[in-house]
Each structure stands twice: as C-alpha cells, then as structure tokens.
Amino acid sequence: MQRSRLIVLMLAAILMLSFSTCLAATPREGGTLNIAIKNVGTLDPHLTSSDFDFAVLSQIFDTLVATGKDSSPIPRLATSWENLDDTTWVFHLRQGVYWHDGNAVFPKGKSREVVAEDVKYSLERVLDPETKSPSAGALKNITSIEIIDDFTIKLVTESADPFLLDAIRLAGIAIVPKEAVEKLGAARFAREPVGSGPFKLVKFIPDDQVTLQRNEDYWKKPLLGGVTFKIIPDDIVTVMALEAGDVHVSMSVPPSEVDRLREDQRIRLYRSAQGWYRGLGFNVQAKPFDELKVRKALAMATDLDSAVSNVFGENAIRAYGQVAPGLIGYDPSLAELWPYDPDGALALLEEAGFTHGSDGLLQRDGEKLSVEIKTMNEPARVKMVTIMVTQLRKLGIDAKLAIQEVGTWVADLQSGNTGLFMDFAYSGPTGLHAMFHSENAGASNAHFYGDPQVDALLSKGSTTIDTKDREAIWKKAQRQIMEDVVIIPLYFEFGYTAADAKVNDFIPQEWNLNLVSEENNVWLSR
C-alpha cells in the first residue's frame, strides 16, 4: 500500500514537472522587461555612436537591416536587397509599417506609413554636416539616393562598398520621420523620439530610466508589454540589481563577476558571438620601435598564451592577428608567427646592438632599452600589461606601465606620444583599414604605419564586394602587417550579458539589441 502510494505520488510529480516545462515553452504575452544599462545619452539616433544608446534606440526605431544570430544581416525595415552592380544597391521596404502614434507629432490613429522618402530623408540627415552625426563617415561613399517608388529605394556608392550593410544596420543610421524632427526640433526630438520600432517611448528621465511600451501595430507583435531601461552606472550595483530581481537583464557584466554568476541557477549568462580585439600597438616611427628587430624581440619576449589564459580563463581567447574569429579575414595560421622565445628575443636585441650593462639592464650606446606601455585604466588590460612588464624586466628591459585616463590615452595615441601602447579596439569588419592604412595615421592608425603594398591591399579589399576575394586580400594584408610586427595581438575578449532565467528567446546585443526581430521575440515566463 505504502509503496503504491509512493509510486502514484512520483508519477504525479513527473506529470506536473513535464506539464510545467510545457508551460514554460509556450511564449507568454505581457510583462515588462527591466534592463540595467550603464548610460543613456540621447535618443536621437543620428547624434550618437554609443552602444548603450543603440540598445535603446533599436527598440524605438527601425534600421533598414538588422543583425541575425550568426552576425549576418537580416531583414528589418527592408525585406530584401540586391546589388544591381558593384556600386548600386536596391532596398525593398516592408509595407504597412507605421510611425508611432499618440504623440505630439502623430495624434492617436493619425500616423502614416513609413516610405522610401523617409529613408532618403534619414540618410541625408546623417550626411548633412549640420546634423554633426558621428555616423556620417560610414555613409560618405554614397553619391546618390534615389526613390524608385514608395517602397523601393536605390543607393549608388562612389566605389564598391562591401561594408555598406554593416554601416546601415547600426542604430546610428536608423530611419526617422521628417515631421517629427522638424516639428519638435533636434533637442526635443532627442527626448521625445518618434520611431517605427517594436516599442514606443513613454518617458525618458535622464540618468534614471527610459520607459517603453509595446507598439501594438508593429509588423511582428512584441510579446513583452513594455521595456524599462534602468540606468545604473556602477557595474557591481548592476549585478546586485540582477540578483535582487530589480532588473531582468544586465547589459554589462564585469569580468570579475562572470564566474560567480555562472554558478547561479536563476541567471543565464550569454557570451557575445564575437570577441573584441585587444592588443598592443607600436608607434613604428618612435625610437627604438622603428627597428623591426626590436619590435620582433618584444613580441617574442613574453609568455602571452599563459598570461591570457590565466587572466581571462574562458572569457577570452588568444589573438594572433587583428581580425577576430567569425569575421572575414580571420587567420588562425598566424599563430606560427608568435612563438614565445625569450632567448631568441635576447639574441635579436643583441643583434640590434644591445648589451647587458652593469645594472643588468639592456643598453646601447649608453642608452637603456626603455619601454613604457601606455594603457587606459581598465582592470583586465592593466593586469595583462602588468604581467608583460614583469616578464620584460626579467630580461633586462627597462619596462614600465603607464595607466592613463581615457582622454589622455586617446590623445597620446593620436599625437604619436607613444612607443608601445594598448591599441584602439576597432574590431569591426573595417578594423584593418582603420588601424593600418596610412591615410588614417594620427586618427585610428595610431601606429603611424604606412606601407604602400599594405595600403594598396587595404584599399582594394575595401572595395571588393565578393567575400571570397576580399577574404584573400584581407588575409594577405594582415599577414604582411603581422610580419612587420606593427602590433602585438593579445586576445579577443568576449562580452557577457546576464539575464534572469525567466527571460526567454533573448539574443545579446550585437550591433543593436534585438528584442523583437525576424529571428526572435523576447518574452517573460512567470
């Protein structure tokens, strides 16, 4: 009797469990998703280049294209696009998409459809110098914007531009309604934006919160009733807010908290699909880094493989080139170029004329081999550089660490007041061109590197639409740069987003944050 009762109870429990998992799998409508975000500056998409702003803006506005789970472009306002030739793009717009109503521009029920004219207006607004848009550079290749009909628009670029789709999927080039910008004025539009995205603005309180509510008329009805972005500037407090249940999603998780959160059953950690490039750069015009032998010796002198795995564990992988895995041009075979060989490094330095002085430090003509590594103050980068400095000192190199405030660091990099430094982290598909083309010297190319052959390759790659061809060119350019030891690649760092286990169908932010897209529709279980 006892035993049979136990069996019945167990069966009931199993049944209930399976029933509840069944329930969990059925998307539920309603609820407000609370997202902790570090900062929100402006809600005018054309005035910002901040990832945080983009997370909010991609809920309010539509871009022509969105980013899919595998980082490739997927339809959003444009349902399809085609290349008529290398420089002509045609975008077919989704029909039946309306601007948000119930605001100062479009009264309730008095909205109008989003048409090609809006796309033209928005792109022109980004390009207009008066707008002061940080995204203008990404569109400067466009020479004409032509409306074919209400739902078809043609863009012509000066030269073939393989990165156009990457540019226009950023929320910085979102489509905005002319009436709203003109009626409200730029300052008010930045506070009460009117878009066509899955959520519309209810309230924006600077430094406190952005409240959004579902756009019932969106082409894919959002399951969430609303989204609230809570602005929490401190990373540790963000994690506490997640653990306390104050927020469902934490957009930035400090690396120090990742392992602890991984243990927490109530929380899911999402790793970014792409790792961001982090590495050291040489100013190849500064002495003694203008000598290839010195650069090469420094690249071989420290045990970077173990430093990266010790500092980061699973949160980063070793980088041997600038292009990250998953991007065109990633080249794992570069690893052979970077052996850890302190003896070889010393031999190279001796060849270059350096000898150990009485103080044990390497010197040449009475001058010490001094290496000051400049870095911005970010804990993981500082840790990495500290390890390197320690190992360099052991070899007799007078190595120092200089931790700088971001503004100072940027200024030093751009003015060339450097020798060896923590490099810019431009990791996107145009990263190679930005960081190594001589025309960007003193801006994004802080190495002041200029090699005619590399320049030619980078220019050619930047105008090659065919991905196979571009990949070959990109790899060739990258190999040449690495052989010239312009940089010491360190690691590709993954970002983490942490979310409550109740949040379903969530995809972490890549370019924009997709809460509702062709591929997903985020919902909250009870």
Add this chain to the structure above:
Amino acid sequence: MSRYILRRLLAMVPLLLGISFIVFSLLNILPGDPVSIMLSSNPHITPDAETIAQLKAQYGLDKPLMTQYLIFLGNLLKGDLGTSMYTQQPVLTAIAERMPATIQLALAALVISIVIAIPVGVISAVRQYSWIDHLCLIGALIGVSMPSFWLGLLLMLGFSLKLRWLPLSGMGYLYNGLGDVLHHLIMPAFTLGFGMAALLARVTRSSMLEVLGQDYIRTAQAKGLPERTVVYRHALRNAFIPILTVLGVQFGYLLGGSVIVETIFSWPGIGRLAVNSILNRDLPVVQGTVLVFTLIFILTNLLVDILYAAIDPRIQYD
C-alpha cells in the same frame, strides 16, 4: 543689511568670471578631445581622419582658444550656457532637470545628519569623558573614515539584497506616491548624511563644551533652571554659530551633487552630470555645471552669514 547683500552679490561677478576662465583653460590643457573620445567608444564604428577633422570643425574645436572662450562669454551674457556636445541638449535644461533630484537628496541628508549629530554632540558634551562620550567618539571616527561607496554597498547588500526591504537603485517619484519617494530616498540619504553627521557631532560637542563653561550657564544653573532648559535653550543656541558654519559649507557641497553616492545609488542628480561631462570632455556642460556649483556655493555662504545675524543679534552687517 540690504546694502551688504548687494555688495556680496556684486562681488560674485568677478569670481564667476575667474572661475569660468580657469575651468575653460583646465579643460583645454587636459589631453583628449570630445570627438575622438565619442568615436572611440564603439568598436563597430571605425572613424577615419577625415570624419574626425570634420566633426571637430563642426563643434568649433578648430578655432583658437581665446575665440572659443569669448564666444562662450558672449552667450553667457545672453543667459545661454550653450548646448551639450554629446546630447545636443541646452546645458541649462540639463542642469535644471537634475537639480530637484540633488536638492531632494541634499535636504534629506541634511535632516538625517542634524537629527543624528545634534543630540549626539550635545550628550557627549554634557557627559564629557563618560562611556557615552567615548562611544560617540568611536562612532564619529567610523563615520568620518568610512568611504561612502563602501557604506552604500554594505547597506545595499543588507537592505536590498538580503532583506529586500529597499530598492537598490534609482529615484522615487511623487506620482507613485510619497512612499515611493521615501523608499528610494532612505539609503542614499543615510549614506550621505552619516559621514556628515560625524563631523557635525564633533563640532557640536566642542562648541557646546566651550559654551557650557561660560558664566551665564552657571548663572542659569544657579537659578535652579531644569538641566534640559539650560542645555537646549541657553547653551545650544549660543553654541550654534560654528555648527551653522559647518552646516552651510556641507550643504553647499551636498547641492553640488555627491558624485559617489549618486553613482552608487543611480541617483539622477547633478554630480553624475558633471562627472559624465568631464569624462566625455563635454565642455559646455562642464562649464555650466561648474558655474552653477560656484553660484550655489556662494549663495549658501551668503545665506549662512545672514542667518548668523538672525541667531545672534550682536552680529550686524553694514
């Protein structure tokens, strides 16, 4: 009195001009320009030299320093503090929007510190060298030396994460009821008020000790007045001048926004605006906030000076 106030107000003009010039020069000596910082924040966007130069020109950053300063001064005379480079909002609006949050927090912290500090200071003066005096001394020492970010995090850990009594972050709003406001206000106000209370308690104690030794206190005691009346009516009122000075200075600081407490508790006040704008090199906002800080500081000091006369009729201006 009114002539005195007028004189003090007029003296503010050169002070404000001087400060604005110092801030302007400092920000220009600091390396880093807003455009490069803005563009280096997003790894997807790779700026080229042309874009950077173009944006700098659009913000007028390519003009000579003196020209930039004169343009700023000209606009200031028209009551225009400029617009933020980062958000394109008028600076005055940005400051005005955040002022209520800062004032709310400052007032609450002030009340908390007075409520804690005055009784503690008075008791430790009256019971000098007793165990209660020593206890208060230790408390004050902890209060002064405990960093506010640490106290804030500890409070959060206890009251938000463990007990779930209070919200971790943000500010409450009246349209959600007074409860919402107080609920959000308690922890940050206490964090801010606690450190201030420590200092205030010590000042109250020493000022009270000085007064308690005076002849008129002995006279009052000899008249047979109750101890409470002697301490609170005769002694405390006379001991109030130094306390008020400290309160005034502290309140001035509080109104400038407490950067650390505002950051830890995600409080949308003016301190965070100032820090963010410095980090972004958002020059107009930095200028604007510093000018407003200076103004507030001078005005609170003036108010304290006027209050002196109200408390102690012997103090007269003119």
